[in-house]
Amino acid sequence: MRNWIPLIGQLQDYDLRQDMKSDLNAALIVAIMLIPQGMAYAMLAGLPPVMGLYASTVPIVIYALLGSSRQLAVGPVAMVSLLVYTGVSGIAEPGSEEYIAYVLLLALMVGVIQLLLGLLRLGAVTKYISHAVISGFTSAAAIIIAFSQMDSLLGTDLGESKNVFIIMIEAVQNIGNIQAETFFIGLASIVVLFLMKKYTPKIPGPLTVVVLSIAAVQLFNLEQTGVEVVGEIPGGLPGLTIPAMSADAVLTLLPIAVTISLIGFVESYAMAKVIATRERYAVHPDQELRALGAANIGTGFFSGFPVTGGFSRSAVNYDSGAKTGLAGMMTAVFVILTLLFFTSWFYYLPQAVLAAIIIVAVYGLIDVKEPKHLWQVKRADAVTLAVTFIATLAVGIEAGIITGVGFSLAVFLYRSGKPHMAELGYLESEGVYRNIKRFPQAKTDDDKLIIRIDAPIYFANMAYIEEQLRHYMLEHPRLTHVIFDFSSVNDIDAVAVDELEKWLDHHGSRGIRFYFVTVHGPVRDIFKRAGWDEKFAGSLYYRDLNEAHKAASSDS
Template sequence: MNKLADIRSYDIDTLKKDSLASLTLLVMIIPQGMAYALLAGVPPEMGLYAATIPMLVYALLGSSRHLSVGPVAITSLLVFTAVSAYAPANSGEYIQYVIVLAAMVGLIQLLLGIGKAGFIVKFIPHSVFSAYTSAVAIIIGLSQLNHLLGVNSEGNLRAHAILYDLGSQWNSINGYTVLLGTLSLLLILWLKNKWPRLPAPLLAIVLAIGAVIFLGLQDAGVAIVGQIPAGLPIFALPGVTGSMVINLLPMAVVIALMGFMESLSIGRAISKKEHYAVRPNQELKALGMSNLVGSFFQAFPVNGSFSRTAVNHEAGGQTKAASVLTAVGVLIVLLFFTSMFYYLPNAVLAAIIISAVYKLVDVHQAKHLFDVRPLEGWVWVLTFFATLVVGIQWGIIIGAVFTL
């Protein structure tokens, strides 16, 4: 009934606001989608696939008018953590694992939603979630240094192991890659601070592609994205095996819960400002269907994005139509404009990732917790260092168990 009323009240002024917000989201999600695909260990086009079908499904089923569903940094790293132990990144077997993982995440969220288990997030304290997010953000930044330095990585996801790996390859650093990646990162951070409404990542991509073409940097050892297949994602059922399910189940549960918590927190923050309700169980079902249906179209696991949802709201987005228009825009890019990204350097995608996650490191939260409730402060510290040193697949579990 409410949806019917929303459709009847939709007018030209609302369409204009949604259209403007969708354009802002489009120039944001295209570079982010490809960057987070790099982080997840899959081809860049899969990042664009993950920014289309799941977004459309959520627009049909979700309770938030502003939540922007698609690839996000932490979930992408969790995908790499889950699958890299069983297959080499970007291989056919790896991609199949990732698609199965998306289906499992979606099914878990859907079943939790049907079982009205939205209350489950209350069992993971804010201190654990904050510390885990901060530590994973640091690991994400460290994991991209190999692309900024132009060296090969062994795929370690513990802070000390990453630093040791990079240190052992000091003599292999490519100066052109370092210069290009560093300048791109500085440009993005400067533009975000000086003119936050400008599409800084997209501008960095355009300038970097121009530099590679005109200076021939690919011949100097700068790694580029290369050919991105044009066309829409093809429908195909995931090829599931019993061993895949057993291997992926622990991380699928973590991704399902983390994705739900992240989506719910940003969705509620915006809905309070706009005076409407976001329903946890409906969100679980909507995210579950987004991931499940997305897996049929070669998407990796997704959830609501803090940054893109905030931008959608700030840009004047009024309804879910903004997300629908954004997804349609990505589909048009997939059909006609993928060749434009052939010379896109991996170093710039790494710079985009680092610029997107560094603000997630929240040490002030730990100081606040020690002032208010010291035990929660120690929970924060334990979770933070367990995630950095033991591994991101164990950090949140160790923190939650210690709290209990």
């Protein structure tokens, strides 16, 4: 039971006095933060604000039971909300009943995909998404999210486009139509949120601007001057809903469902792992997938939209003293109480304040240090980040992430297709063999060539290896012995074995002898199955370069 419901293990040594107090304190703070954020992210997703509260109830409880992280705060997040809008707005009008039906189906699909990945133990699949891709995509998406809130912030219609450049042009063209009171409220909210985040981090900034803005709207009747307010929010708990399914709808939503499943999990697991490392406990990727999958299935059946673990709320949850998943359950209880008794309080909440909350929340997702770091360490990774960033801004969210992943895989294939190879020479001062390019003083023999291949050998890089060997051999016209250092070769495929054998036979017929040093067990097994033990008896399996060099010298 502990394996399937980790909360049981978390409560094994639970201190009802101290731990309960810590969990309750964290839950209250996170709920205060989550309620306005949830409504804001629902609007970002093109949904009624109340759906943000619905998505902050059942899914949180499910994750608290099944998640292996004790402090991860699951719920609506900006990135996933934007992905929902991007994927569904093309097939239905945002906010319409048809749109909501598609979103519920999307949440169910995301949940099923994540659950299946977890049950099949495929949590490691996300390792193939480069960190550079995630960083570039996240930064670009954060900018898109911020610009998508410009119409609410300025109080004027800027069109339906999510393209940053089009929004900028529309904003300039409509500068004379800005609603002054709305803009002032939004700008003041942004300033207050930033200042409170910096100077009074323990006081929840979102709640502060919500309370102050509601009071200002009521006091000065600002809704009558053109300030858009949230309006009536339905009270009560979400009812059980059955997402409408059809083959056409499932196929249409499948690409965005896969994208949300993977991006949501990567964002969630990254934060869970950071906290778990600090607290010295383990989080399991497959269990996290199952928990997030179940949570998203739950949100699909209870009028929510796709959820995942959020960076900022999880950090607040952890810093506020959360000890177990009970903190998440208590957060859900506070949201439920709000739905039952306090939704009317948000009637006069300006939409510009929700826009400000979103803008400040996503500001921290823009990473300006990572491109500099990658450029210094590995420029190919920096280029991957830049390609993903530019593609996401220029052609959109889905195309951007696909472009980034495709480019990173192309870079990987390019690298693996041209493995590092080094000619080695004897360094007398250390008594070892070194790369002669790095150690020009290392001695070489005119009749002997020592080559180290620093990668697995397979069909895609064998031609390059042969080409490099030809260049090395041309530099040694008196060559009679070639020694292969296989200490860095941990795998070789059948095609490469066949090609290498042809190369050995060709040059062996011209009087050149070959020696293989430090051949690892898995590669040795492949050589044996290929019959090399008989074909090249006496040439394989030298323990070190010194032994092979002596054998070559004695054969001269």
